[in-house]
Amino acid sequence: MATAKNARHHVVIGSGVAGSQAAETLREREPDARVTILTLSSLLFYNRYDLPKVFRGHRDWREFLAYPAEYYKDHRIEVRRCSRVAGVDGSRRAIALEHKEEIRFDTLLVASGGRGYIPEELTEYRPLMHPFSSYTEAVTAAGVVPERGHVIMLGGDMIGLDLARTLVDTRHRVTLVAGQQTFWPHEVSEDERPGLIAALEKMGVEVVEAADAGGIASIEKGARGLSARRVLFRDGTELYGDAVMPFFGLSPSVEFMLGSGVDIERGLLVNPALRTTSEGIYAAGDVCQIWSDADKRYRFFYGWKNVRAMGDLAARNIAGGAEPWVPAQDEKLHIGADGKIQSPFWEYE
Amino acid sequence: MATDIQISIVGSAGDGTIAAGEILRNALAGMGYKVISFDVYPPEIRGFGKCIARMRITTEQAYSLKHKSDVMVSLDDSHAIPHANEVRDCGAVIYEQGSIVRLPEGGHMSAHVGPGQLPYPLPIRELSEKSTGANRSRNIVVLGFIAGLFNLPAEGFRKAIGKKFRNKAAAAEASEAAFKAGLDYAAKTFKLDDVSFGPPVSSVVAGATVEMINGNAAIARGALDAGIDTFFGYPITPATSIMERLANEMPKRGGRLLQTEDEISAISAVVGAGFTGARAATSTSGPGLSLMAEMLGMGVIGEVPGVVFVSQRGGPSTGMPTKTEQSDLHMAVYGGHGDAPRIVIAPTNVDGCYRCAGKAFEMAEAYQTPVIVLIDLYLSNRYETVVFPARPPFEADLNRKPGKQAAGAQYKRYALTEDHVSPRAVPGDKGGMHVVTGLEHNELGRPNDSAELHTAMSRKRHEKLKRALKHPDFTQFKRFGDEGPVDVGVISWGSNFGECLEAMLKVRAEGIRCAAMKVVMLSPFPTEAVAAFMADCQEVLVPELNYQGQFANLLQAHVARPVTRLNRVSGEPMKVEEIIEEIRRLAGSKAAQKAA
Numbered sequence: 001m002a003t004a005k006n007a008r009h010h011v012v013i014g015s016g017v018a019g020s021q022a023a024e025t026l027r028e029r030e031p032d033a034r035v036t037i038l039t040l041s042s043l044l045f046y047n048r049y050d051l052p053k054v055f056r057g058h059r060d061w062r063e064f065l066a067y068p069a070e071y072y073k074d075h076r077i078e079v080r081r082c083s084r085v086a087g088v089d090g091s092r093r094a095i096a097l098e099h100k101e102e103i104r105f106d107t108l109l110v111a112s113g114g115r116g117y118i119p120e121e122l123t124e125y126r127p128l129m130h131p132f133s134s135y136t137e138a139v140t141a142a143g144v145v146p147e148r149g150h151v152i153m154l155g156g157d158m159i160g161l162d163l164a165r166t167l168v169d170t171r172h173r174v175t176l177v178a179g180q181q182t183f184w185p186h187e188v189s190e191d192e193r194p195g196l197i198a199a200l201e202k203m204g205v206e207v208v209e210a211a212d213a214g215g216i217a218s219i220e221k222g223a224r225g226l227s228a229r230r231v232l233f234r235d236g237t238e239l240y241g242d243a244v245m246p247f248f249g250l251s252p253s254v255e256f257m258l259g260s261g262v263d264i265e266r267g268l269l270v271n272p273a274l275r276t277t278s279e280g281i282y283a284a285g286d287v288c289q290i291w292s293d294a295d296k297r298y299r300f301f302y303g304w305k306n307v308r309a310m311g312d313l314a315a316r317n318i319a320g321g322a323e324p325w326v327p328a329q330d331e332k333l334h335i336g337a338d339g340k341i342q343s344p345f346w347e348y349e
Numbered sequence: 350m351a352t353d354i355q356i357s358i359v360g361s362a363g364d365g366t367i368a369a370g371e372i373l374r375n376a377l378a379g380m381g382y383k384v385i386s387f388d389v390y391p392p393e394i395r396g397f398g399k400c401i402a403r404m405r406i407t408t409e410q411a412y413s414l415k416h417k418s419d420v421m422v423s424l425d426d427s428h429a430i431p432h433a434n435e436v437r438d439c440g441a442v443i444y445e446q447g448s449i450v451r452l453p454e455g456g457h458m459s460a461h462v463g464p465g466q467l468p469y470p471l472p473i474r475e476l477s478e479k480s481t482g483a484n485r486s487r488n489i490v491v492l493g494f495i496a497g498l499f500n501l502p503a504e505g506f507r508k509a510i511g512k513k514f515r516n517k518a519a520a521a522e523a524s525e526a527a528f529k530a531g532l533d534y535a536a537k538t539f540k541l542d543d544v545s546f547g548p549p550v551s552s553v554v555a556g557a558t559v560e561m562i563n564g565n566a567a568i569a570r571g572a573l574d575a576g577i578d579t580f581f582g583y584p585i586t587p588a589t590s591i592m593e594r595l596a597n598e599m600p601k602r603g604g605r606l607l608q609t610e611d612e613i614s615a616i617s618a619v620v621g622a623g624f625t626g627a628r629a630a631t632s633t634s635g636p637g638l639s640l641m642a643e644m645l646g647m648g649v650i651g652e653v654p655g656v657v658f659v660s661q662r663g664g665p666s667t668g669m670p671t672k673t674e675q676s677d678l679h680m681a682v683y684g685g686h687g688d689a690p691r692i693v694i695a696p697t698n699v700d701g702c703y704r705c706a707g708k709a710f711e712m713a714e715a716y717q718t719p720v721i722v723l724i725d726l727y728l729s730n731r732y733e734t735v736v737f738p739a740r741p742p743f744e745a746d747l748n749r750k751p752g753k754q755a756a757g758a759q760y761k762r763y764a765l766t767e768d769h770v771s772p773r774a775v776p777g778d779k780g781g782m783h784v785v786t787g788l789e790h791n792e793l794g795r796p797n798d799s800a801e802l803h804t805a806m807s808r809k810r811h812e813k814l815k816r817a818l819k820h821p822d823f824t825q826f827k828r829f830g831d832e833g834p835v836d837v838g839v840i841s842w843g844s845n846f847g848e849c850l851e852a853m854l855k856v857r858a859e860g861i862r863c864a865a866m867k868v869v870m871l872s873p874f875p876t877e878a879v880a881a882f883m884a885d886c887q888e889v890l891v892p893e894l895n896y897q898g899q900f901a902n903l904l905q906a907h908v909a910r911p912v913t914r915l916n917r918v919s920g921e922p923m924k925v926e927e928i929i930e931e932i933r934r935l936a937g938s939k940a941a942q943k944a945a
């Protein structure tokens with residue numbers, strides 16, 4: 001790829017919404033710079049809100065890509081797939097990839113997002129659950145749920161509930177084992193919750209309150225002649241389904257930033273211009289906590305629109321800007337006039 | 350679903366790249382697919398040179414390798430990285446996910462997998478070490494992964510692995526474990542590429558056998574099936590394996606093979622053996638052929654049958670011994686002193702190697718002359734699935750024996766006959782005593798340099814060869830593609846013809862009227878047929894792997910008509926795309942002329 005000698009090298013960790021938007025903006029703002037994306041993914045960027053479509057029979061990854069392969073060639077954006085960042089040395093401006101390759105940068109944007117959080121007491125059952133955070137996971141999950149099959153959804157964050165809408169629509173049976181994270185990342189008061197649960201039931205989702213059943217005791221393989229999975233509750237009740245899918249919100253992917261010189265709380269801490277505590281290192285998307293003057297604390301801003309706006313802002317600031325973060329979407333959960341749940345997270349485009 | 354998949358494995362010498370390729374193509378051929386394969390070796394025997402095993406697997410017969418592979422395996426990124434862009438979009442790039450040494454930026458395959466390609470990083474080394482205790486079986490791990498990813502029957506691979514290591518129990522055991530490790534890893538891998546194998550199609554007639562074989566092995570087999578008695582040779586890349594194969598097989602059939610001290614001795618012994626009536630041959634490459642030039646002349650003037658298998662490589666001199674080239678055509682057809690005509694035939698594929706090798710002995714005997722079978726490294730090392738007929742299609746004896754001599758008559762070894770071929774006695778034939786020397790002679794073989802005799806004998810030596818143009822059951826040339834007038838006609842020879850055929854088929858699909866002709870008989874030249882073909886062509890394109898356009902020169906010496914030359918000396922087979930490009934250009938300029 002032809003890039004001017006001595007051009008700045010902007011490296012972006014993550015090919016999600018934030019990283020991809022940032023790369024696009026960086027290319028626009030600095031036509032001569034070298035732009036490299038590092039990602040764990042084996043696919044180019046796709047919008048994850050599209051993933052429920054796998055239950056509508058869409059199983060060709062090409063349909064999901066936000067941009068065709070040519071886009072990256074034309075825009076001279078290098079995408080290093082299947083490349084895990086193992087560490088970042090902020091003072092040397094060097095990234096160590098897990099396969100022992102070193103990459104030097106002039107500026108770094110960390111947009112490594114978050115991965116599905118699983119409560120500690122359930123981690124031992126991980127092999128028996130079907131997560132839904134990537135295309136391959138989505139297709140694998142869809143592959144084990146037959147037509148009109150039964151999905152047991154644990155937790156049920158807004159990502160899970162979005163999938164539940166599709167599952168109900170495609171005549172699957174959905175049982176939600178509800179808990180604290182059911183409406184994550186929305187903050188829902190005790191008063192609002194019953195109405196929202198009722199709206200879910202009206203939508204066609206069967207709801208079991210985990211706390212009422214004493215919590216989950218175990219997840220097992222279904223016995224012969226029964227569905228593939230059994231969820232056993234402490235009160236002795238049980239549920240059988242074709243798949244158990246965990247949705248407990250996301251926890252930021254920051255482990256490779258330990259020792260980088262960047263301050264971390266749960267996410268990477270950034271100022272309103274999305275710069276971390278290290279010169280030249282920025283963060284955007286689900287991985288970062290932004291200083292909020294209004295709240296007097298670092299906080300997360302979730303949702304596709306927010307994340308994309310963060311990627312764009314970080315890139316503009318890397319390219320010399322100094323603009324502060326302004327949320328791009330409201331965070332309120334409603335029940336519409338039609339009795340259906342309405343979330344700004346579900347307004348994709 | 351028709352299958353057309355190309356897999357390449359790239360590694361360093363010592364990685365087992367070529368062995369993996371061999372197992373893979375044998376496994377696939379055993380499953381019933383048609384396979385065409387061409388490996389690239391480094392000049393070093395062992396060391397750090399680049400090795401590439403490349404194969405195209407099809408249900409319909411393919412004629413050449415494709416420029417872009419569907420799957421590439423890297424066993425050594427430093428060698429494979431320059432080839433990353435030779436994988437098509439949505440194709441798979443399989444590589445070692447980790448590294449035991451620190452890598453500079455760009456030193457890992459992940460940096461080079463294009464946005465359209467699908468990356469498959471695997472812990473190849475770790476799987477090999479865990480399953481076998483050593484990292485030597487990385488190549489077999491990869492085969493297991495390929496079998497699993499593309500859902501190919503593991504049994505076919507196991508058979509091919511068993512065959513490869515049939516005399517090495519420990520290696521066979523380790524390979525089995527490594528294969529399983531790769532297979533199991535594939536079961537956990539999400540397949541994203543769009544490469545998929547349809548069921549194989551078998552079209553073999555009863556009694557025939559199908560074998561995966563390379564050009565040199567096919568030459569050896571053709572020689573054996575034609576009943577070769579004696580072979581004298583001196584090793585030279587890329588011809589050596591002809592001799593190696595014959596060395597294994599000939600003693601079992603009562604034949605004899607001798608490695609001589611050089612090529613001069615080899616050809617001399619062949620001429621000597623031919624004189625005694627044996628079916629004799631030698632094999633060499635360009636530099637060896639130069640050394641043989643003098644004795645070939647002796648074979649011509651003595652009218653002694655003998656076969657010379659020549660596999661060309663990049664020249665001149667030591668040149669590029671492990672690269673392919675078609676630059677010994679002048680040498681084969683014209684090389685030598687005096688008016689020394691000889692038969693030169695050049696097969697265009699592996700099956701052709703078998704047929705030409707056998708037929709060469711027939712022709713040498715029928716027309717009492719040296720015959721050169723001209724192939725090149727690309728054909729020597731190219732593997733194809735070949736269907737061998739139940740019975741060898743070669744005549745065992747075409748010797749024209751002298752009849753009983755009239756009382757008092759002297760046997761005339763060089764009798765001037767109507768068809769210019771004389772009855773030939775061999776030592777031991779009663780009444781057939783004669784002397785063969787390098788001197789011009791009369792009908793009895795006695796030295797004589799009169800103007801009349803030299804003229805008559807020169808004519809005899811030239812004219813008798815023309816009969817070879819009608820040699821039975823031998824494809825001298827063949828036309829493919831559109832019948833009748835065409836916009837562009839492609840004429841080519843030898844190993845390069847496969848690429849021409851592929852190109853012709855592709856441009857026809859685009860609506861260009863196109864035909865291709867292969868010329869197998871280079872000397873004597875089938876002028877009439879070639880001229881008739883050219884008369885049908887608005888434009889004639891002659892692609893070949895040499896700088897001068899040696900075949901185009903030969904062609905134009907026989908048919909006075911301008912042709913467009915396409916010459917490459919990259920050491921690699923010609924790219925089909927380059928030929929297509931040229932055909933399009935010629936067809937386009939023709940269309941433009943018509944419009945004007």
Ligand SMILES: Cc1cc2nc3c(=O)[nH]c(=O)nc-3n(C[C@H](O)[C@H](O)[C@H](O)COP(=O)(O)OP(=O)(O)OC[C@H]3O[C@@H](n4cnc5c(N)ncnc54)[C@H](O)[C@@H]3O)c2cc1C
Nearest residue numbers: 014015016017018039040049085112113285286303304345
């Ligand atoms: C199934 C699903 C449905 C969703 N639906 C909606 C929705 O309807 N509406 C909505 O607003 N939001 C939705 N979201 C959430 C939304 O997708 C996220 O907010 C958004 O993806 C976050 O973007 P991001 O760029 O910050 O990180 P991500 O999209 O999480 O991308 C993180 C990137 O970082 C890479 N990465 C992580 N660690 C490393 C490492 N060590 N080395 C190299 N690369 C690394 C990953 O490979 C990935 O490319 C959904 C999420 C999921 C999973």
